[in-house]
Amino acid sequence: MAEGVAVKEAKELTVVKGVTCPFCGVTCDDLEVHVVDGKIKDVKNACVLGKDTFMHHLEGWATPRIKGKPATIDECIEAAAEILAKAKYPLIYGLDSTELNAQRKAIELAELIGANIDHTSSVCHAPSLQAVQTVGISSCTVGEVKNRADLIIFWGCNPAEAHPRHPSRYSVTAKGLFTPKGKKDRMVINVDVRPTPTTRMADAFIQVKPNSDYEVFSALELNRFTKFQCAPMRGHGNVVGMAQVLTWQTGYPFAVNMSRGYPRFNPGEYSVADLLAHREVDAALIVAGDAIGNFPAKMAEHLQSIPLIAIDPKESGTTKVATVVIPTAQAGIAAGGMAYRMDHIPLVMKKVVDSPYPSDREVLERILAKVSSMKNGGNGAPSPASKGRG
Amino acid sequence: MGSSLKIVGGEVYDPANGINGAVKEIYVQDGKIVEACREPSGVIDATNLVVMPGGVDIHTHIASSAVNAARGFRPEDHRHGLIAKKPGIRSGVGFTVPSTFATGYLYTKMGYTTVMEAANAPIGVRHTHEELIDTPILDKGLYILMGNNEFILKYLKAGEMEKVKRYVAWLIRSLKGYGIKLVNPGGVEQWKYGKDVEGLDDKVYYFDVTPRQILKALAWTNESLGLPHPIHLHANRLGIPNNYLTTLETMHALEGFRLHMAHIQFHSYGGENWGGFCSKAAEVAEYINTHPHITTDIGQVVFGDATTITADGPWQYRLYKLSKNKWYNQDVEVETGCGIVPYVYREKNYVNAIQWAIGLELFLLIQDPWRVSLSTDHPNGGAFIFYPWVIKLLMDKEFRSEMLKRVHKRVLSDTTLPNLDREYTLSEIAIITRAGPARALGLTRKGHLGVGADADITIYLKDSDREQMFEHPIYVLKDGVVVLREGELVGSRDGKLLFVVPPDVGEMDPEFKTEFENFYTIEYENFPIDAEDIPNREAIPAGASR
Structure with a gap:
């Protein structure tokens, strides 16, 4: 992967081009990051969300600690491994704002300790994934939208605020093979329960009553009329990548249980909300995601009552209460790797600056080796079946 | 086991080197077959056992965006064949989309050590x-979908063959691919408007070129780049009654070029409509028998669950309408499409039974085993784990007769299968499962046990039940290391990627970057794949231009 791009020559401006943004599922890969003296000074081409992600990546950094007391990374890794090696029914969760190889390692760790592994899809697009499992989907990559789509319907989504460059790169003003005039070649319709900033870019707005989408959708057998495609506006970071790698390694996109030594899938049983609400898990590892900050009180409450490990570049609701906090280099900025766009297209994320902290992948790899050695009486070296690029 | 060993006492089937069951010692050193080694650190006693090169699958769908979409949307498929973790062995789920x-x-458990992933959209490579990095033990290569690529269509429209050639070389070099794949050339582009092509001379919308032009251009490009494998073709009209006419016309159009016809069973159908569905295997086999430029794999149907996954969007839509099963479609910018529909082949369904019989007819009627590879077009005709069952059907006329009593009776009247007495020999099986596909792929170190070959070796217990024999090898060696013993995996290791390095035919034009970024949604510089991103790999040089 494209590591080591960072340049530390004094005061010299380095422009890293073709940088992939780790923020959302639009996964723009045309950012230009200006680095001076190992620090990010400017970001071109990014939207406000992406630019903020790079410019403020140093703010709110987490610090390594155990039970609230400062500790070294090594001590934290040791403590995390002890918790996980002892746990009988642990949970590994989060995993959206990180890169593919860290996700790989998290799955391998889940297998080793017989954990439940779930990620933020579980509390977001899980119903879409289950709908696809039930009836399928007719979809396309975003370039098909750019090149061909003459009718765009934004249904219950708000790209103007959530995916700011989706309209210009792919769907509204984007110019492609059969849409050379961009917006003029397209009709844009917005369907939602209330007007949003996206409504302003639409030619028409259709307001539906809350919870009536199903009835409206069912009335439209779109593909009988002409070629229609449907694409979920996947959001956070590399959440699609986590679903991808979990699927190719275990067969299932989320809510996977490894307690029998092989993967099982049962949303409603192995999904994070249910595991926490039923107070079933006895330890949790949260990677690159804020569970406490986003979950209902009842779930957060159980998380706080069990040994909790947080691996995250930044302080969050989760790190504040975690038993062990391990700060890491932020994937896509201070650690390289791979991320998936909302349409399942993989893109390389570059490391543009250094971090004093190890990457998510490295931390997970080291925890994995420790747990493996605690469980098997081995030497702590990665197991022979250990995959990926070390 | 150290870095050298010898295998003694085994009956060796190594058809590429003319060895047909002779008892012969095989020496292995540092992962390769050698003439002899003086003090081998290990000995495998293969007395009364059968020794063959590791199996080579020329056409399978095991890893791609499409395959992963199929996994994700078929949780019901995974509950068959669970694999639990063991030291050194990762867990997983089996069956049609493992x-x-x-x-x-x-x-590996079936004795195969090299497989070719058959359909990959460039942007998904x-x-x-x-x-593939997470697919252990096996050596792997991948074919790149090009038959509906809009750059190629555009260059063809302008008559710029040299640009086609440079572009194809650039794609293979940038993506670390093994060869050129075409799926329903022209038809998948049409599918972007909900349409298909009806025949070789239909024009593709906007680009104004025909499937015939695409076929000839890519076959010519393949030869002029000297790629080791012929163009790998999923022809037009797959799965449709009377498609054998298109199949014959396609093979005829490409006379003078090497051609691999993929899963030809799905392209050997007669009948004006589904009611009249019948076999045209004899006609197709006859053509292949008289035209040595063609190799093929069969795409044998096995009864039971299958997952149909192809880049052939319009066909998958048809199958969705026919089967009323769930349907997944993903059109891919600039390049191709993808469709997925779960399917069950039933013995008593006359279409399915005839499809099953057509595959066997083709196996039995095509005389030269070197030009036929065993495949189920996994998982389109059924899962690859049923290859041993297909081998038993080929080697055992009595077993075929039993099956004929079970399947729909129209197989008796509408196919020639009941009249075919041929039984494959062990040597012929070694050809269609290893030596032949390796030769068709131009993989000179695979599919044989001669000096210099990769020490990928499978050792079987002789059994008159050929399904048992081929389902449960006693030993499998990969690169000279025992990975399976007494039918059990004894350790995993990484396999490598086999990729072709095309000859240097010049850089892409300077304006290509702009064109690329006009129609794609990623940066030109972010498209190529760094070889360093693939930890285990072996470059296969292209040969001389033909």
């Missing part, structure tokens, strides 16, 4: 490599 680790183990 997880990646499971795929490596299941092929990076994903495929990631899956």
